[in-house]
Amino acid sequence: MTPGVTPIVAGNWKMNGTAASLDEIGDVCAGLDAEDTLPHETLLCVPATLVERAAAVAAESALSIGGEDCHAKESGAHTGDISAEMLADAGASFIIVGHSERRTDHGETDAVVAAKAEAVWRAGLTAIICVGETREEREAGKAEEVVGAQLAGSVPAAMTATNAVIAYEPVWAIGTGLVPSNDDIGAMHTFIRKTMSSRFGAEGEAVRILYGGSVKPGNAAEIFAIANVDGGLIGGASLKAADFLAICDGINA
Numbered sequence: 001m002t003p004g005v006t007p008i009v010a011g012n013w014k015m016n017g018t019a020a021s022l023d024e025i026g027d028v029c030a031g032l033d034a035e036d037t038l039p040h041e042t043l044l045c046v047p048a049t050l051v052e053r054a055a056a057v058a059a060e061s062a063l064s065i066g067g068e069d070c071h072a073k074e075s076g077a078h079t080g081d082i083s084a085e086m087l088a089d090a091g092a093s094f095i096i097v098g099h100s101e102r103r104t105d106h107g108e109t110d111a112v113v114a115a116k117a118e119a120v121w122r123a124g125l126t127a128i129i130c131v132g133e134t135r136e137e138r139e140a141g142k143a144e145e146v147v148g149a150q151l152a153g154s155v156p157a158a159m160t161a162t163n164a165v166i167a168y169e170p171v172w173a174i175g176t177g178l179v180p181s182n183d184d185i186g187a188m189h190t191f192i193r194k195t196m197s198s199r200f201g202a203e204g205e206a207v208r209i210l211y212g213g214s215v216k217p218g219n220a221a222e223i224f225a226i227a228n229v230d231g232g233l234i235g236g237a238s239l240k241a242a243d244f245l246a247i248c249d250g251i252n253a
């Protein structure tokens with residue numbers, strides 16, 4: 001954890017969830033509301049089809065709702081795409097950009113991700129900007145080089161500690177049950193902190209850096225205790241309220 005910053009526990013539902021899943025969101029809200037004080041911000045990023053209904057369920061609670069991607073433009077002839085302004089209108093307060101599944105499935109480059117982050121800011125929301133190396137890149141000793149290049153290309157110059165969150169998600173740890181060692185997570189988060197501080201000064205010192213990739217109730221507390229890990233971005237384990245709330249408890253431990 002970084003002294004003085006409020007950590008974030010964020011879920012990413014990916015392409016999962018229908019109206020039947022809204023009960024899980026209600027259960028997350030109830031679980032958060034049962035706590036006297038919360039030492040973290042809490043966020044669920046859901047498919048665009050659910051943002052408005054999820055935001056309605058979460059309206060009176062400590063839970064924020066986010067989107068998982070947006071188009072860089074505000075409006076126009078882009079069939080099937082959704083703008084940051086539309087997600088804001090539906091009740092989102094955060095939007096994930098540059099998730100590795102978008103980079104891989106949709107060929108999103110660092111420049112595309114940077115344009116999307118600027119779109120998130122244009123809409124007045126917070127961007128969660130994702131970076132992370134593949135297994136081959138790590139085994140070749142290039143993890144920091146790859147992540148450094150992604151940060152340089154994907155994080156626009158107007159970044160602040162309030163308009164952005166960085167998520168480090170090693171591609172090989174996503175959905176695999178594999179997690180880097182605590183030492184490797186710590187080394188990468190320290191590298192990201194140094195990179196952000198040298199480019200952005202005090203804003204880079206304070207920007208939240210989340211770890212993502214196979215975070216579960218059983219490993220959350222030890223991961224969140226690592227220096228410069230300011231919370232997590234949780235995929236599969238965010239789909240069930242009980243698991244997500246147990247991961248949130250890891251911040252207290």
Ligand code: 13P
Pocket residue numbers: 012099169173174175176177212213214215233234235236237
């Ligand atoms: P898992 O937690 O399912 O590994 O997914 C991580 C992730 O990609 C969150 O964005």
